[in-house]
Amino acid sequence: MEDDSHLIERKTSGEEIFKGHFLHAFRDQVLLPSGRPATREYVVHPGAVMVIPLLDDGSGEVKLVLERQYRYPVARVMIEFPAGKLDAGESVQRCAQRELLEETGYTARAWARAGVMHPVISYSTEFIDIWFARDLQLGERKLDDGEFLDVVTASPAEFLQWCQQGLVTDAKTLAGALWVQNVLRGDWPLEWTTPVSA
Template sequence: MDAHLKETRVSGGIAYDGNFLKVHRDIIRLPDGKEVGREYIKHPGAVVILPVLDNGDVLLERQFRYPNDRVFIELPAGKLETDEDHLECAKRELLEETGYTATQWDFVCTIHNAIAYSDEFLDIYLARGLVAGKAQLDEGEFIETISMPLADMLDAVRTGAITDVKTIIGAFWLEKIQAGAWQPG
């Protein structure tokens, strides 16, 4: 059905093999028969959590992100471990990063945030019935938790105070869910 668009791998391999990311460099054949290079990042995938407090506020994080040399406001998220169940990863990441657990979990959607150069995907989960606890941050991880009403979060997206794509998508999904227009999963 999509054969007229498909690119086919001819040869290639790993150009960089890091602890977290693997960069591949391949030669591919285009639909018109020409061969060109493609570089892309292999990523194990991740989860994003939309944690909603009982008062309706959204639990967020402030974290310094080195590649952009600044602190970002973002939703809790984390990388999948090898063969890890995605929901279990979401539960683990919420606890580790914020100290919270949740009594109700709903799958929302899967997003692909960098399709031009990575196979990374993120599964988004809605977490409700939050119970506060003590964060269990990983070594070298420094995170500040904050909360805000969804309206303030959406305003932060509008004004550019929130620019993280997973957080923006999460905010838009949550707006639709809370309005009753969309259902999780």
């Protein structure tokens, strides 16, 4: 293992600067590896999941289940994979199951954890656990109060074309495109499991 001590910043003091319903922001004073002081402002995030649902439409071709949702900070309707933040004490797999059902109406008989990503490492502790879901069964959506979104499907080729054309700009969904390509090509195998409770 490499010695990273020449890269590490050390906190000397800190203060809370904002606490909202969802976000919690801090300002810390740190010592750089050179010994000089610096300020770091960052947001503490509870973590989240993203689900890449694989739908067999009966023709033998896999479709991807996606969403179209208005995102206020960028004032745009975005194309995204289903995702959501962890509730306190909730496991990442349980969160993935819950978000898939709430937002799309689907439950899945098989699940595979793909990995984790850190979408905004410069100013947030957020991590997003990436899950694949297959053997989908459609039920009734359970959207949160005040949540409005459309569920859409696309072939992997259509989805990748949307990414290439700039129709998909959401970072987690673009990261999902990398996983989709490699998983469907067989380069990144997954370990599928059947959860006890879906």
